[in-house]
Amino acid sequence: MEIVRGQVRSVDVRQEGTRVLVLEGGRLVLELPWEAALTLARALQVQGKRAEEEAKALEIVADQAILTRLGAPIGLTSRPDLLREAAREAAWDSRLRRYIPPGRARGIGSGEVVGAPRVIRHKARKVRRKT
Protein backbone atom coordinates (compact mmCIF):
# COMPACT_ATOMS: atom_id res chain seq x y z
CA MET A 1 0.00 0.00 0.00
CA GLU A 2 1.30 3.44 -0.82
CA ILE A 3 -0.17 6.61 0.54
CA VAL A 4 1.00 9.88 -0.92
CA ARG A 5 -0.26 13.06 0.62
CA GLY A 6 1.03 16.46 -0.29
CA GLN A 7 -0.30 18.18 2.79
CA VAL A 8 -1.68 16.33 5.76
CA ARG A 9 -2.75 18.82 8.42
CA SER A 10 -4.20 16.46 10.97
CA VAL A 11 -5.23 12.84 11.16
CA ASP A 12 -7.30 10.88 13.63
CA VAL A 13 -6.17 7.47 14.74
CA ARG A 14 -8.89 5.27 16.12
CA GLN A 15 -9.30 1.73 17.31
CA GLU A 16 -12.33 -0.22 16.23
CA GLY A 17 -12.50 -3.80 17.38
CA THR A 18 -9.24 -5.49 16.42
CA ARG A 19 -8.43 -2.94 13.77
CA VAL A 20 -6.82 0.48 13.75
CA LEU A 21 -8.19 3.21 11.53
CA VAL A 22 -6.48 6.35 10.30
CA LEU A 23 -8.82 9.10 9.19
CA GLU A 24 -8.14 12.41 7.61
CA GLY A 25 -10.96 14.93 7.77
CA GLY A 26 -13.39 12.17 8.69
CA ARG A 27 -12.39 10.13 5.63
CA LEU A 28 -10.83 6.72 6.11
CA VAL A 29 -7.34 6.62 4.61
CA LEU A 30 -5.86 3.56 6.31
CA GLU A 31 -7.29 0.52 8.04
CA LEU A 32 -4.95 -1.96 9.66
CA PRO A 33 -5.15 -5.05 11.84
CA TRP A 34 -3.59 -4.43 15.27
CA GLU A 35 -0.37 -6.39 14.48
CA ALA A 36 0.24 -4.35 11.35
CA ALA A 37 -0.55 -1.14 13.25
CA LEU A 38 2.15 -1.95 15.84
CA THR A 39 4.67 -2.84 13.13
CA LEU A 40 3.87 0.36 11.27
CA ALA A 41 4.20 2.37 14.48
CA ARG A 42 7.68 0.95 15.10
CA ALA A 43 8.71 1.66 11.52
CA LEU A 44 7.36 5.22 11.77
CA GLN A 45 9.31 5.72 15.02
CA VAL A 46 12.54 4.54 13.41
CA GLN A 47 12.11 6.54 10.24
CA GLY A 48 10.95 9.57 12.23
CA LYS A 49 14.17 9.44 14.29
CA ARG A 50 16.22 9.20 11.10
CA ALA A 51 14.37 12.14 9.61
CA GLU A 52 14.92 14.12 12.83
CA GLU A 53 18.64 13.27 12.65
CA GLU A 54 18.71 14.62 9.11
CA ALA A 55 16.85 17.80 10.12
CA LYS A 56 19.18 18.41 13.07
CA ALA A 57 22.40 17.30 11.38
CA LEU A 58 24.17 20.63 11.89
CA GLU A 59 23.33 20.74 15.61
CA ILE A 60 24.41 17.12 16.06
CA VAL A 61 27.73 17.79 14.34
CA ALA A 62 28.34 20.89 16.46
CA ASP A 63 27.51 19.14 19.75
CA GLN A 64 29.46 16.00 18.82
CA ALA A 65 32.48 18.15 17.90
CA ILE A 66 32.47 19.70 21.38
CA LEU A 67 32.21 16.31 23.06
CA THR A 68 34.93 14.86 20.86
CA ARG A 69 37.30 17.77 21.46
CA LEU A 70 36.75 17.55 25.22
CA GLY A 71 37.35 13.81 25.17
CA ALA A 72 33.87 12.75 26.28
CA PRO A 73 33.27 9.22 24.96
CA ILE A 74 29.63 9.87 24.06
CA GLY A 75 28.24 9.38 20.57
CA LEU A 76 25.25 11.45 19.55
CA THR A 77 24.84 9.66 16.25
CA SER A 78 25.99 6.49 14.55
CA ARG A 79 26.04 8.01 11.09
CA PRO A 80 29.63 7.81 9.81
CA ASP A 81 29.30 10.95 7.68
CA LEU A 82 28.18 13.05 10.65
CA LEU A 83 30.88 11.55 12.89
CA ARG A 84 33.52 12.30 10.27
CA GLU A 85 32.34 15.89 9.98
CA ALA A 86 32.25 16.22 13.79
CA ALA A 87 35.82 14.93 14.03
CA ARG A 88 36.89 17.45 11.41
CA GLU A 89 35.12 20.25 13.27
CA ALA A 90 36.65 19.12 16.57
CA ALA A 91 40.08 19.40 15.03
CA TRP A 92 39.78 22.52 12.92
CA ASP A 93 36.83 24.71 13.96
CA SER A 94 38.37 28.05 14.91
CA ARG A 95 35.95 28.76 17.77
CA LEU A 96 36.49 25.35 19.33
CA ARG A 97 40.25 25.76 18.96
CA ARG A 98 40.01 29.13 20.70
CA TYR A 99 37.76 28.10 23.58
CA ILE A 100 39.03 24.55 24.02
CA PRO A 101 42.77 25.00 23.46
CA PRO A 102 45.04 22.01 22.77
CA GLY A 103 45.87 21.67 26.46
CA ARG A 104 42.23 20.92 27.27
CA ALA A 105 41.46 19.09 24.03
CA ARG A 106 42.26 15.60 25.18
CA GLY A 107 40.40 13.78 22.43
CA ILE A 108 38.73 10.44 23.05
CA GLY A 109 40.83 8.39 25.42
CA SER A 110 42.37 5.14 24.30
CA GLY A 111 43.44 2.01 26.07
CA GLU A 112 46.92 2.00 24.64
CA VAL A 113 49.87 1.93 26.99
CA VAL A 114 53.16 3.60 26.23
CA GLY A 115 56.25 2.42 28.03
CA ALA A 116 58.62 4.70 29.89
CA PRO A 117 62.08 4.43 28.36
CA ARG A 118 65.39 5.62 29.71
CA VAL A 119 67.25 8.38 27.91
CA ILE A 120 70.97 8.04 28.46
CA ARG A 121 73.32 10.86 27.64
CA HIS A 122 76.85 9.66 27.03
CA LYS A 123 79.96 11.72 27.55
CA ALA A 124 81.10 13.71 24.58
CA ARG A 125 84.09 12.21 22.86
CA LYS A 126 87.29 14.15 23.31
CA VAL A 127 88.88 15.26 20.07
CA ARG A 128 92.63 14.82 20.07
CA ARG A 129 94.51 17.66 18.53
CA LYS A 130 97.46 16.85 16.37
CA THR A 131 100.65 18.51 17.51
Place this chain on the structure above:
Amino acid sequence: MANALYDYGREGFLAADIDWDGDDIRLIFVDEADDAIDLANDQDLADRAAASRVAVSGAFASKTVTAGVADAADVTVSTVTGDEFESVDIYQHTGVEATSRLICNIDTATGLPTTPNGGDITVQWDSGANRIFKL
Protein backbone atom coordinates in the same frame (compact mmCIF):
# COMPACT_ATOMS: atom_id res chain seq x y z
CA MET B 1 51.20 15.39 29.97
CA ALA B 2 51.90 11.71 29.65
CA ASN B 3 53.32 9.32 27.14
CA ALA B 4 50.66 8.79 24.47
CA LEU B 5 49.97 7.89 20.89
CA TYR B 6 48.95 10.62 18.50
CA ASP B 7 45.35 10.27 17.32
CA TYR B 8 46.55 10.19 13.73
CA GLY B 9 49.11 7.56 14.64
CA ARG B 10 46.42 5.34 16.10
CA GLU B 11 44.30 6.00 13.03
CA GLY B 12 47.25 5.06 10.85
CA PHE B 13 47.48 1.61 12.42
CA LEU B 14 43.75 0.97 12.00
CA ALA B 15 43.75 2.17 8.40
CA ALA B 16 46.86 0.11 7.60
CA ASP B 17 48.78 3.27 6.74
CA ILE B 18 51.51 2.38 9.22
CA ASP B 19 53.32 -0.94 9.16
CA TRP B 20 55.42 -0.93 12.32
CA ASP B 21 57.80 -3.70 11.39
CA GLY B 22 57.78 -2.95 7.67
CA ASP B 23 58.11 0.83 7.55
CA ASP B 24 61.04 3.07 8.33
CA ILE B 25 60.33 4.16 11.92
CA ARG B 26 62.48 6.80 13.59
CA LEU B 27 62.54 9.03 16.62
CA ILE B 28 63.15 12.67 17.03
CA PHE B 29 64.16 14.64 20.11
CA VAL B 30 61.74 17.53 20.58
CA ASP B 31 62.30 20.84 22.32
CA GLU B 32 58.75 21.43 23.53
CA ALA B 33 59.59 25.07 24.23
CA ASP B 34 59.54 25.64 20.48
CA ASP B 35 56.29 23.84 19.66
CA ALA B 36 53.04 23.18 21.52
CA ILE B 37 52.20 19.54 21.13
CA ASP B 38 48.67 18.69 20.02
CA LEU B 39 48.09 14.95 20.24
CA ALA B 40 44.64 15.26 18.67
CA ASN B 41 45.60 17.34 15.66
CA ASP B 42 49.31 16.94 14.93
CA GLN B 43 49.41 14.52 12.04
CA ASP B 44 52.85 14.51 10.51
CA LEU B 45 56.33 15.82 11.03
CA ALA B 46 55.45 19.10 9.36
CA ASP B 47 53.09 19.78 12.28
CA ARG B 48 56.03 19.95 14.67
CA ALA B 49 57.97 23.18 14.26
CA ALA B 50 61.33 22.72 12.61
CA ALA B 51 62.96 24.69 15.41
CA SER B 52 61.72 22.15 17.95
CA ARG B 53 63.49 19.21 16.32
CA VAL B 54 66.81 18.76 18.07
CA ALA B 55 68.02 15.51 16.51
CA VAL B 56 66.73 12.59 14.48
CA SER B 57 67.69 8.95 14.77
CA GLY B 58 68.31 6.44 12.03
CA ALA B 59 65.77 3.74 11.21
CA PHE B 60 64.76 1.52 14.12
CA ALA B 61 66.18 -1.99 13.94
CA SER B 62 64.82 -5.36 15.09
CA LYS B 63 61.21 -4.18 15.24
CA THR B 64 58.55 -6.59 16.45
CA VAL B 65 54.77 -6.45 16.77
CA THR B 66 53.96 -9.57 18.81
CA ALA B 67 50.64 -9.34 20.67
CA GLY B 68 50.19 -5.73 19.61
CA VAL B 69 53.30 -4.65 21.46
CA ALA B 70 55.62 -2.42 19.45
CA ASP B 71 59.26 -3.08 20.20
CA ALA B 72 62.62 -2.41 18.63
CA ALA B 73 66.27 -2.37 19.48
CA ASP B 74 67.47 0.49 21.64
CA VAL B 75 68.29 3.56 19.59
CA THR B 76 71.46 5.63 19.77
CA VAL B 77 71.69 9.04 18.18
CA SER B 78 75.29 10.10 17.62
CA THR B 79 76.95 13.35 18.65
CA VAL B 80 73.83 15.26 19.57
CA THR B 81 74.02 19.01 19.94
CA GLY B 82 71.37 21.67 20.32
CA ASP B 83 68.68 22.76 22.75
CA GLU B 84 67.44 20.89 25.75
CA PHE B 85 64.68 18.52 24.73
CA GLU B 86 61.74 17.48 26.84
CA SER B 87 60.15 14.74 24.76
CA VAL B 88 60.72 12.12 22.12
CA ASP B 89 58.47 11.67 19.10
CA ILE B 90 58.33 8.40 17.21
CA TYR B 91 57.25 8.72 13.63
CA GLN B 92 56.94 6.92 10.32
CA HIS B 93 59.75 8.26 8.16
CA THR B 94 58.90 8.66 4.49
CA GLY B 95 61.50 11.24 3.57
CA VAL B 96 58.79 13.87 3.17
CA GLU B 97 57.78 15.82 6.27
CA ALA B 98 54.16 16.22 5.18
CA THR B 99 53.69 12.46 4.89
CA SER B 100 55.85 11.33 7.80
CA ARG B 101 53.10 10.39 10.21
CA LEU B 102 53.57 11.03 13.91
CA ILE B 103 52.95 7.92 15.99
CA CYS B 104 53.80 8.50 19.60
CA ASN B 105 55.08 11.12 22.01
CA ILE B 106 57.11 10.24 25.09
CA ASP B 107 57.60 12.99 27.63
CA THR B 108 57.83 10.82 30.71
CA ALA B 109 61.09 8.92 30.75
CA THR B 110 64.07 8.55 33.00
CA GLY B 111 66.58 11.13 31.85
CA LEU B 112 64.14 13.68 30.42
CA PRO B 113 64.59 16.53 29.94
CA THR B 114 68.08 16.19 28.55
CA THR B 115 70.53 18.81 27.38
CA PRO B 116 72.78 17.49 24.62
CA ASN B 117 76.49 17.75 25.28
CA GLY B 118 77.82 16.71 21.90
CA GLY B 119 77.95 13.07 22.90
CA ASP B 120 75.75 10.17 21.87
CA ILE B 121 72.30 9.77 23.35
CA THR B 122 70.73 6.36 23.74
CA VAL B 123 67.03 5.68 24.19
CA GLN B 124 66.70 2.42 26.05
CA TRP B 125 63.14 1.13 25.70
CA ASP B 126 61.03 0.10 28.64
CA SER B 127 61.91 -3.48 29.61
CA GLY B 128 58.37 -4.11 30.93
CA ALA B 129 55.52 -5.82 29.11
CA ASN B 130 54.53 -2.70 27.16
CA ARG B 131 58.00 -2.07 25.68
CA ILE B 132 57.70 1.01 23.44
CA PHE B 133 53.90 0.93 23.40
CA LYS B 134 51.04 -1.53 23.37
CA LEU B 135 47.95 -0.98 21.27
